[in-house]
Amino acid sequence: MIITTQKPLDEILDFLSPYNSILIAGCDGCTQPPRGLREARTLAQLLELGGKLRSKNFNLRVTTLPKQCDSYLTLTTLQTQIDGIEAILSLACGLGVQTITQVLPDCPAFPSQNTLFMGSEIREDNTLEERCAACGDCMLAITGGICPIARCAKSLLNGPCGGSQHGKCEIDPEKDCAWDLIIKRLEKLGRLSALDEIRTPRNFGQVVRPGKIRG
Amino acid sequence: MKVLDSQPKFAVKLNDESCSKCAICYSACPFEAIKRDPETGKLLLEIEKCQVCAICYSSCPAKAIDIIYYDINSLTSYLENAKEEYKSDSLVIMCKGSAPDFEDVEKLFGISNFIPLSVPCVGRIPPELLLKAISPIGIKKIYILACDEDYCRYERGSSITGRRITALNIFLEQLGYAKELIKLKRHSLKVKADSNKCISCGNCVFYCPYDAATLEHGAATFALELCRGCGLCVTLCPAFALDLEHWEEDRISALISELPKEKGKTNILVLRCQWSVFPKLDEEFDSNVHVIEMPCAARVDPLHILEAFQNGIDGVLIAACPEEDCKSKTGSKEARRSTTALKKTLSQIGLEERLHFCSVAPRYPESFYEELRQFKVRIENTCLKEARH
Numbered sequence: 349m350i351i352t353t354q355k356p357l358d359e360i361l362d363f364l365s366p367y368n369s370i371l372i373a374g375c376d377g378c379t380q381p382p383r384g385l386r387e388a389r390t391l392a393q394l395l396e397l398g399g400k401l402r403s404k405n406f407n408l409r410v411t412t413l414p415k416q417c418d419s420y421l422t423l424t425t426l427q428t429q430i431d432g433i434e435a436i437l438s439l440a441c442g443l444g445v446q447t448i449t450q451v452l453p454d455c456p457a458f459p460s461q462n463t464l465f466m467g468s469e470i471r472e473d474n475t476l477e478e479r480c481a482a483c484g485d486c487m488l489a490i491t492g493g494i495c496p497i498a499r500c501a502k503s504l505l506n507g508p509c510g511g512s513q514h515g516k517c518e519i520d521p522e523k524d525c526a527w528d529l530i531i532k533r534l535e536k537l538g539r540l541s542a543l544d545e546i547r548t549p550r551n552f553g554q555v556v557r558p559g560k561i562r563g
Numbered sequence: 564m565k566v567l568d569s570q571p572k573f574a575v576k577l578n579d580e581s582c583s584k585c586a587i588c589y590s591a592c593p594f595e596a597i598k599r600d601p602e603t604g605k606l607l608l609e610i611e612k613c614q615v616c617a618i619c620y621s622s623c624p625a626k627a628i629d630i631i632y633y634d635i636n637s638l639t640s641y642l643e644n645a646k647e648e649y650k651s652d653s654l655v656i657m658c659k660g661s662a663p664d665f666e667d668v669e670k671l672f673g674i675s676n677f678i679p680l681s682v683p684c685v686g687r688i689p690p691e692l693l694l695k696a697i698s699p700i701g702i703k704k705i706y707i708l709a710c711d712e713d714y715c716r717y718e719r720g721s722s723i724t725g726r727r728i729t730a731l732n733i734f735l736e737q738l739g740y741a742k743e744l745i746k747l748k749r750h751s752l753k754v755k756a757d758s759n760k761c762i763s764c765g766n767c768v769f770y771c772p773y774d775a776a777t778l779e780h781g782a783a784t785f786a787l788e789l790c791r792g793c794g795l796c797v798t799l800c801p802a803f804a805l806d807l808e809h810w811e812e813d814r815i816s817a818l819i820s821e822l823p824k825e826k827g828k829t830n831i832l833v834l835r836c837q838w839s840v841f842p843k844l845d846e847e848f849d850s851n852v853h854v855i856e857m858p859c860a861a862r863v864d865p866l867h868i869l870e871a872f873q874n875g876i877d878g879v880l881i882a883a884c885p886e887e888d889c890k891s892k893t894g895s896k897e898a899r900r901s902t903t904a905l906k907k908t909l910s911q912i913g914l915e916e917r918l919h920f921c922s923v924a925p926r927y928p929e930s931f932y933e934e935l936r937q938f939k940v941r942i943e944n945t946c947l948k949e950a951r952h
Contacts, residue, residue, distance in 0.1 A: 393869035
């Protein structure tokens with residue numbers, strides 16, 4: 349899922365200040381926590397309260413849609429709701445804001461979120477952790493299901509480096525050393541020898557940025 | 564929780580002088596709060612463990628237990644007065660945990676005019692009160708609404724009540740009274756799920772303290788026999804796909820929007836777990852303090868707090884049980900977490916002082932009222948300060 353965090357209310361209030369009638373659009377898709385109707389209503393209440401303190405009375409409407417990264421769903425859901433709306437505030441990741449910008453070019457769209465990374469939600473620890481870097485050449489089959497590209501601070505292909513300390517990374521003792529995890533995992537699977545194999549260089553050109561493929 | 568010297572008053576007291584050492588309280592207490600000295604047979608109350616269910620009080624044959632809340636004298640005088648006030652000779656005693664609106668009570672029992680008596684757990688009602696109600700007070704029919712046995716917040720309150728009523732009805736019939744003069748019904752207030760609104764996020768599945776929720780065919784499904792009605796899933800559902808009977812999202816919103824605001828005064832809303840404070844039957848507050856009871860602090864919805872601020876409420880106080888006393892396992896803990904998160908967001912617009920979370924327990928009868936007093940002073944000061952700016 350895409351991990352986002354809400355922008356400071358002041359920043360949102362600043363960029364919304366030229367507008368009065370605003371549609372707050374939630375996204376039920378993969379943002380975590382789900383930024384659906386409840387988040388949209390909560391944000392509306394907060395902005396109204398914050399607006400009042402700036403002597404600003406917004407006219408806010410709320411809605412949500414299954415996923416804002418789908419142009420057809422976004423267009424069909426939102427186009428019937430933008431009568432009299434001057435701006436749309438999206439609770440989706442950066443994709444949602446851009447999809448709205450594309451499908452509703454006459455209505456400015458703004459982000460309420462800062463999009464952080466693609467991550468897993470480890471419910472038991474109450475953490476959200478980056479696990480995939482979308483590198484385009486997945487090597488999880490070789491590394492025991494643990495990604496060194498996303499989870500090693502240096503994206504090393506032959507770790508661990510000297511900064512690995514008791515299974516933790518030197519940049520942050522809260523973070524696991526990915527290569528420590530990989531080695532231990534492969535040992536457990538009896539596949540540690542797989543790392544001895546000489547491999548051809550990775551194909552860093554698998555995704556030519558900006559990525560675009562035909563569906 | 565440490566007890567302050569200034570607050571020595573406990574809600575329950577076991578009197579040595581009148582204790583007959585029968586140890587019924589010891590075996591009835593669901594929380595092992597009563598210890599028995601194996602040598603002397605002396606019974607001791609460990610107040611820290613006591614949840615003030617008063618099952619001991621209603622069981623004690625020697626009247627050796629004093630309780631502050633709903634003791635037989637206050638209940639008797641309530642009934643005497645209420646009989647006149649309601650002009651009825653039907654009495655409905657209901658547990659707060661399962662009592663819906665009075666309208667629904669009417670439907671459940673098929674009666675329209677009755678004397679209502681709402682208490683935290685019917686297990687606290689001594690059989691003696693029921694007999695007194697019949698004679699001399701003159702009640703003709705008693706209805707008791709208990710929670711389902713496994714829904715009882717005090718574990719044994721509902722089942723003990725069931726046994727007592729069976730015995731009392733046999734006894735009353737032998738004396739020549741009508742059959743089944745005391746009628747018992749069990750009821751529970753549970754989650755309602757709308758699968759059409761579910762977005763399959765899995766929050767309810769993870770957070771339900773009773774493992775009642777699963778994701779089946781892409782929508783949350785509840786094993787209702789496991790649901791204990793804490794409302795945590797409802798508060799956390801991002802899609803409003805869940806609701807809680809009697810504590811529906813819209814019903815609480817309506818209550819908040821209808822609160823009468825006192826002009827020129829600071830208006831306070833208290834969202835109070837119904838197990839954290841046992842109010843007096845005639846509890847009254849100043850006209851600028853409004854209280855809405857919740858089934859658990861877990862049902863306190865950040866949206867409702869924000870709605871209250873929108874509606875001109877100056878301060879919101881959340882009263883929860885201490886985590887170790889929570890009747891819904893993780894409810895109190897999660898409520899504290901979500902309040903902390905909301906306070907953090909509110910700090911971005913300078914409103915964090917307006918929200919306060921406190922832990923109070925009925926075993927310390929003054930603790931809630933002291934928290935409320937302090938909160939009122941704080942809010943008044945905050946409002947004054949803001950008015951000056």
